[in-house]
Every structure is written in C-alpha cells, then in structure tokens.
Amino acid sequence: MNRITAAALAGAAIVALVAAPGSAQSVDAYPQTRSTDTTDTIFGERIADPYRWLENDVRTDKEVAAWVDAQNVVTDAYLAQLPATRWFKTELAELIDYERFGIPAKAGDRYFYSYNSGLMNQSQYFVRDGWNGEGRLLIDPNTWSADNATALADTAPSKSGKFLAYAIQDGGSDWRTIKVLDVDSGEEMGDEIQWAKFTGISWLGDEGFFYSRFPETEGGQDFQSLNYNQKVYYHRLGTPQSADQLIYETPQAKEQGHGLSVTDDGRWGFIYSSTGTDNRNELRAIDLTRRDSQGWRAREIVTGFDNEWSPIASTGDTVYFMTNKDAPRYRIVRADLTQPTLEWEEVVPEGDQPISGASIIGDKLVVELMQDASSRAVYYDLDGNRTGELDLPSIGSIGGLGGEAGDPETFYSFTSFNQPGAIYRLNVDTGETQVFAQPEVAFSPDDYAVEQVFYNSKDGTRVAMFIVRAKDSTGPAPTLLYGYGGFNASMTPGFSATRLAWLKAGGTFALANIRGGGEYGKEWHDAGRLANKQNVFDDFIAAGEYLKANGYTTPEGLAIQGGSNGGLLVGAVVNQRPDLIDAANAAVGVMDMLRFDRWTAGRYWVDDYGYPSKEADFEVLRAYSPYHNIRSGTDYPPVLVTTADTDDRVVPGHSFKYTAALQAADVGDEPHLIRIETRAGHGSGKPTDKVIDEYGDVLAFLAYHTGLEVPPR
CATH class of the missing domain: 3.40.50.1820 (Alpha/Beta hydrolase fold, catalytic domain)
Structure with missing residues (x-):
C-alpha cells in the first residue's frame, strides 16, 4: 500500500484513532475530501455528484494521489491495531504455502503447465518433453519486476509445441503484451504484440496466431478511455506487428468486440462478435484451408445478437456447437459447414441441468453439467448417445477437460471448499485416471x-x-x-x-x-x-x-x-x-x-x-x-x-x-x-x-x- 508523503500531508485532516480496552476501535476523523457543487439534470431529476473529481486518474492527478495517500494512512493505522x-x-x-500446478496443455508430444512452489509471488511456467519427461522451466515472471507485479497472464503453445506465445500483464492492468518463445532453446523470439486486450491467442499450426487488439489510446488515457473498435489480426512469426493482417473489424459498429478461435484440427476459424457481456453473439466461420490472394473469406453462420453460439470442435466438415437458442439451459447441435444452407441437427437436447461446457475428446463428446451449482461431466458418443459419467468424489467444481478428436487423453481439476484443486490425467476410452498433482496442505x-x-x-x-x-x-x-x-x-x-x-x-x-x-x-x-x-x-x-x-x-x-x-x-x-x-x-x-x-x-x-x-x-x-x-x-x-x-x-x-x-x-x-x-x-x-x-x-x-x-x- 502507499505510505503518506510529506507533500500529501498538506491539507489532510489531523487523524486520531481511539480505542478503549475491550471496545471497538473508531475513527476520530477522516481525511478531508473536497466537495463540489457538480450536478447533472437527468430526465428531469437533479443529481448531485460532489466527488466527481475523484474519477481522475490517480497516476496523473496530484490531488487524487494525495487523497489516496491520506486515506491509506488512516486505514493502515486502523488495521494495524486490530x-x-x-x-x-x-x-x-x-495455508498458501503448498505446491500448486496448472492444468497441463498438450501440444504435440509436449505438456505445458504452470507451477508455484507455495509462496512464489508469481507462478512459473514449465514444459515436459513427453509424459515421462522432466519439467523444464520456460518462464519465471518473478524476475520481470522488482515489485513482482508483472505477471504471466496467458499462454498458448503452437500446434506442435515448437513455439509458445505468452501474454504479459503489468500492474494488474487488462492490457497485454504478447511475446513468443522458441521452446527448444527457451530463447525469446523478436515477435511482440502491443495493445492486446480481452483476447485469446489462437495458433494456425506453427506459422502464426490470431489475436484481438484495440487502437492505441491517446496519451495518458490507457487506464480510463473507453474500449471501442476491437479488431482481429493474424500475426505471422518473424514479422513486425505493423505487418499483421487485419482479419475482421466493424468500423460501422465500434461497440462490437471480436475474437477468433481455431478448431483443434486447424480446419476452421470462428469469429465471435458481441456487443457486451451478455451471452449473445454473432458467429462467422473461416475455412482455414482455403486462402486466395485476398486472404481468408468469412462466412456468416449466425447473425443477430439473440442467442449464444459457441463452437465446440470439428470433425472434418461437421462442427459441433453449444447454444441457448430455443434452450435456456443450452443444447448441443451440429452442422456441415460446407453446405450452402446450414441445417442444424440436435445432438444433445436441453435437460433439467444447464450445460456449462463441452468438448470432443477422442471419440467422445464430454458434456459438463451444472447441478445446483456443482459440476458433473457426462460422456456421449458423437451422435448424442449417453455412454457414461465421470466419477467425482464429492460436491465440487471441474476445470479443464479440454482435448481433441482422436486423442483420448485429457486433464481436469477438481476442487471444493475444503479441497484445493487436484489435477488428474484421464483416458476417456478406458476410464483410467492418474493423479498429476495432489496438493499437500497444512x-x-x-x-x-x-x-x-x-x-x-x-x-x-x-x-x-x-x-x-x-x-x-x-x-x-x-x-x-x-x-x-x-x-x-x-x-x-x-x-x-x-x-x-x-x-x-x-x-x-x-x-x-x-x-x-x-x-x-x-x-x-x-x-x-x-x-x-x-x-x-x-x-x-x-x-x-x-x-x-x-x-x-x-x-x-x-x-x-x-x-x-x-x-x-x-x-x-x-x-x-x-x-x-x-x-x-x-x-x-x-x-x-x-x-x-x-x-x-x-x-x-x-x-x-x-x-x-x-x-x-x-x-x-x-x-x-x-x-x-x-x-x-x-x-x-x-x-x-x-x-x-x-x-x-x-x-x-x-x-x-x-x-x-x-x-x-x-x-x-x-x-x-x-x-x-x-x-x-x-x-x-x-x-x-x-x-x-x-x-x-x-x-x-x-x-x-x-x-x-x-x-x-
């Protein structure tokens, strides 16, 4: 926390903390806060806003910074006496001092995962060459800044695991800088992406990746200016960001946000567009195997912001989707995207328990359900016939269960209020489960x-x-x-x-x-x-x-x-x-x-x-x-x-x-x-x-x- 400076003391009220033995402590005086006569008249009502000046950025407004310092002095003194x-x-x-592992991400024959020995300020990032390989440190964010407030925010290995794209977050901001490592050498490549925000990183093989960014903000406004005009780009490895290919934008609708995800088989790219945080979106598809002199061409799959449509996975021409269209608790449908007119075939209908996620792993459709706010995972074949259920130890939450068609291996975590997240390796064909990480806690x-x-x-x-x-x-x-x-x-x-x-x-x-x-x-x-x-x-x-x-x-x-x-x-x-x-x-x-x-x-x-x-x-x-x-x-x-x-x-x-x-x-x-x-x-x-x-x-x-x-x- 900030500590008050001599300059900040000027104009601050004298603060005294009083505490009688056995009684609650009280604040005798708060720092003075300047009140103004700022008002707005909204729909005929006069609305007072006497502290609007406190909206200013604390990094650039000295009066706001002094107010912050003075408030922290009062609060620090109070809390210290409790x-x-x-x-x-x-x-x-x-309680925090125990080993913690992230859910492994598989790429080629490599396994990527985060690790924290207990009290590390930031988790490190490791790779194993093969399941039985030794973990090798790739990234240690604890070396990035003196105050340990620069963090590894996101990671995405390329299809074969040859490269790793990763996002850096500084000081808790939502802004991201994306860089790339050569996994064999552990050396950083020259690629660097700026002004990325609210984005995933989706690789196209090992050649490059898709990401979303906003325009650069005007000077000093990066922590306050509104986020408009998000665009999707493709970055080819070894090229500067200025050469990145613009994939999709809507200048006529600046409020729309856009992201692009690539299916595990690399066949399809889906552009997800939304106007807010509600689960309603438009969806466009790109056949990534078809590219002409003008680049990739996007086909409209769903237009209008009426429902949620989330691609799950593709098996060749057929793509599976999760949607709440005509199903408030969601259902799973599929369609052949090569057909001129899409016909939606229902695979898993809406049930009493909401569907919260789904993936294709091996030859199974694994569907996550929410039962009174607790997780379940049910197996279906690709035609929607139920074949089994994942056995869970108690009331709790599942994480992970990602994978791809043709590969029965997946990883998932399970946690509850009294159980830190344990991570398991699962073969969905045999049902065999192995413990990848089981926390030992105090x-x-x-x-x-x-x-x-x-x-x-x-x-x-x-x-x-x-x-x-x-x-x-x-x-x-x-x-x-x-x-x-x-x-x-x-x-x-x-x-x-x-x-x-x-x-x-x-x-x-x-x-x-x-x-x-x-x-x-x-x-x-x-x-x-x-x-x-x-x-x-x-x-x-x-x-x-x-x-x-x-x-x-x-x-x-x-x-x-x-x-x-x-x-x-x-x-x-x-x-x-x-x-x-x-x-x-x-x-x-x-x-x-x-x-x-x-x-x-x-x-x-x-x-x-x-x-x-x-x-x-x-x-x-x-x-x-x-x-x-x-x-x-x-x-x-x-x-x-x-x-x-x-x-x-x-x-x-x-x-x-x-x-x-x-x-x-x-x-x-x-x-x-x-x-x-x-x-x-x-x-x-x-x-x-x-x-x-x-x-x-x-x-x-x-x-x-x-x-x-x-x-x-």
Whole structure:
C-alpha cells in the first residue's frame, strides 16, 4: 500500500484513532475530501455528484494521489491495531504455502503447465518433453519486476509445441503484451504484440496466431478511455506487428468486440462478435484451408445478437456447437459447414441441468453439467448417445477437460471448499485416471463439512446456498456471506485460502447462488439483470436473514463480501438493510451506476445493467446505485472498501467516490474506510505477498466487527 508523503500531508485532516480496552476501535476523523457543487439534470431529476473529481486518474492527478495517500494512512493505522491482523496474515502464509500446478496443455508430444512452489509471488511456467519427461522451466515472471507485479497472464503453445506465445500483464492492468518463445532453446523470439486486450491467442499450426487488439489510446488515457473498435489480426512469426493482417473489424459498429478461435484440427476459424457481456453473439466461420490472394473469406453462420453460439470442435466438415437458442439451459447441435444452407441437427437436447461446457475428446463428446451449482461431466458418443459419467468424489467444481478428436487423453481439476484443486490425467476410452498433482496442505480437509441448503427469497423464489464450517462446530458462529449475482457467472464450490483462514479462526462461510448468475441457465441470469436487478439484492438479503434465523450466525455476527459486480451487491445491500449487516467488505465495486459506462470496459456492462442514457433504465439504476443511495441519518455497519490504483476494469473512482460520500454522511460512528493497493488492478496477476497482506487486513476487519476471536497460535 502507499505510505503518506510529506507533500500529501498538506491539507489532510489531523487523524486520531481511539480505542478503549475491550471496545471497538473508531475513527476520530477522516481525511478531508473536497466537495463540489457538480450536478447533472437527468430526465428531469437533479443529481448531485460532489466527488466527481475523484474519477481522475490517480497516476496523473496530484490531488487524487494525495487523497489516496491520506486515506491509506488512516486505514493502515486502523488495521494495524486490530488484534487478529497478524494472526490472519501468518495463517494465510501457511495455508498458501503448498505446491500448486496448472492444468497441463498438450501440444504435440509436449505438456505445458504452470507451477508455484507455495509462496512464489508469481507462478512459473514449465514444459515436459513427453509424459515421462522432466519439467523444464520456460518462464519465471518473478524476475520481470522488482515489485513482482508483472505477471504471466496467458499462454498458448503452437500446434506442435515448437513455439509458445505468452501474454504479459503489468500492474494488474487488462492490457497485454504478447511475446513468443522458441521452446527448444527457451530463447525469446523478436515477435511482440502491443495493445492486446480481452483476447485469446489462437495458433494456425506453427506459422502464426490470431489475436484481438484495440487502437492505441491517446496519451495518458490507457487506464480510463473507453474500449471501442476491437479488431482481429493474424500475426505471422518473424514479422513486425505493423505487418499483421487485419482479419475482421466493424468500423460501422465500434461497440462490437471480436475474437477468433481455431478448431483443434486447424480446419476452421470462428469469429465471435458481441456487443457486451451478455451471452449473445454473432458467429462467422473461416475455412482455414482455403486462402486466395485476398486472404481468408468469412462466412456468416449466425447473425443477430439473440442467442449464444459457441463452437465446440470439428470433425472434418461437421462442427459441433453449444447454444441457448430455443434452450435456456443450452443444447448441443451440429452442422456441415460446407453446405450452402446450414441445417442444424440436435445432438444433445436441453435437460433439467444447464450445460456449462463441452468438448470432443477422442471419440467422445464430454458434456459438463451444472447441478445446483456443482459440476458433473457426462460422456456421449458423437451422435448424442449417453455412454457414461465421470466419477467425482464429492460436491465440487471441474476445470479443464479440454482435448481433441482422436486423442483420448485429457486433464481436469477438481476442487471444493475444503479441497484445493487436484489435477488428474484421464483416458476417456478406458476410464483410467492418474493423479498429476495432489496438493499437500497444512490442514485436514476432513475437519470441515460442506452442506447445501435452500431458502426462499422475498418473492418466494427458491435459492441455493453452500454453508461450510468445522465438523465439530456447535452453535452459531460469526459468518462470512459471499455473493456475486451477475453476468451469467456461476458461483461454484472452490478452494480459497482466505476462506479457509476464516474457518480456522472459528467462523462459518456461506456462498449464496443468487439470481443474475448462470447456475440455472439463461432464465436465472435474466431474472437478475436490467429491470430485475433488485432480485439480486433481495436474494442476498434473504440469505443473511436465513443464516441469522436458523442459528448459523450470531445475532451480530454477519459479515458480507463481494467483488466487482459483487462489490456493487455489497454496497446496495448495505444501503438497503444496514440493520441486518454487521460488517462489510466491498471490493473493486461498481458504485456509480449513472456513469459506469464512461470508462474502459464499463460500456460492455449495459447488457446486465442497462443504459443510464435511457429513461427506463435510468430509473432502475438510480434506485439502487450505491453512491447515490447512502441513507444519511441511519446507522451503518462497519465498511471496508478495497480497490487498487491501476484497476482499469472497474476504475477506482467508483470506490473513491462511494467512500467519500459514506465518510461525509451521517451514518453513525462505525468505521467506513478504504484500502487502496498500489501497482495492482482488478485482481488477476496480484503477487502472493500482496494477496496475503490485503486479505489479512480484510479478514481481521470483518472478524473484529463480528466478534470472531481467533485462537492462540
């Protein structure tokens, strides 16, 4: 975190922390925040925005930088005095200190995977020559920067495994620089791609790869300017980026984003176009075996942004797709793309459980299903006849299961709340499973129980919730309730050292599968977006009420937490039910719902939130926007806001403005603080030491204000 400088002290309020023995610490004075008379009149309503100046980039605006420093001084001093801060940071360091492997990617006879020995700030990247080969280090991001905030963001081996393209992320930003290694020598080639963002890397054999990029931003605006005019390019190895071939763009529709993926057999390239974050897209196909003097020609497969269409794999002329057209819980279809008129043949129909993914491995179609937010994997032949199911040990989540037609080998991970991700090698023909990596951790998974309950929301909708606690737990305990509720994202069981630290301290953890996510398909998502967004907050509030009414948590022991869209969730719920919540952590949240579409990726979110410029959407957004609905004159629970100075996904101005408004309002004497990390973004790429430091602070704050007393060490 930043430490205050002498220059930053000028104009900052005198800060004093008072703490009586055995009582909650309080903030005697917050740093002064300049308030202006900035207002907008929107659809006849006068909207005050007194802290708009805090939207400015902290890297270039000295006043904003001084405000950040002053806030961090107050927050750092407060957190340092909490009795459990040191305990949680020590515990987190022990819980994170275990070997972690990534799911191997197979290319030719080579296997590529990430590795972290435990407390490495960034994971390394290895290759094996053959299954029985020794791991050979290819990339060590820990050598890239002094503060370890430069990360390996993505990797893509070429078809034969001869080359490796990889993406570099600096300071947590969404911007990527793509480079290429010669795998035999480990030497870096001269290829370098700039201004890549929200892109995959799809190889065409060993010759080159497809990627997506945006135009270079104007000076100093790379962390704030809107992302328009994304284009797809082809880069041939050994040539400069300036020579890259433009594959697809829509200058007449600058809001459209585009990506290109290549099928495993190298036959087809699919251009995926969308206008936002909703799962609706157009799809075009390129026969990569046919190229004339004008390059490749794209054929329209699906036009109109009405449904989701995701290519799975191809077997010659026939391509398999996953779609929610006429199937809110998805189905799998196929078509011969060489025919002049496409005829869609259904292979796997929609069922009661949503399809969350599919791939062709060997001669099997492997379909992943979501059963009450937990994973299943079912085998079919290529005509859609069910042939078996992957045996899983318990409630949990699957990752991986990629592969290609003709090769029965695949890898997958399995994780749950009490089980770090183990990685397995599977032969889908024989069903034989081998352990590739089984973590050895500093706790016994059997000491913790995972249960799933169902409760009714305000409108009677049945909502699922996972509850995790020690098996020998008796009676209520301070409970950390997490939620997200948006963008069709499913919240499934998974291991987290931070959650385990809360459990080891004696607390209970709960995860509510509220509307807006994808746990039950398109209808569940639609029920929590746009005009239905209030359902998300109602579901989360009902989860908190259930935990208190049924004796899971203590009367004053409910902490809530969420990040990004989940940070919005926390801010809105604190405004709507401050009496229910006993402590809150709103992380990297979208807090100004009237201006979110003005920065970086914010414009994509209109699919879930709506357009502030449209009156009907504005009325909905105005009603729940955290920044605009703080209830002065009402006692609020303690709130810790967390963000980062270089977050270019949800710009930190959201959190800055919300915190300034919260500190200025008459909302009681509990602390309302903001913790602002430096050289960090929305979350990805954050070095391990910063993760330990940040979450140690957050857990200590929530523990203190819910009465969770950590055991002696």
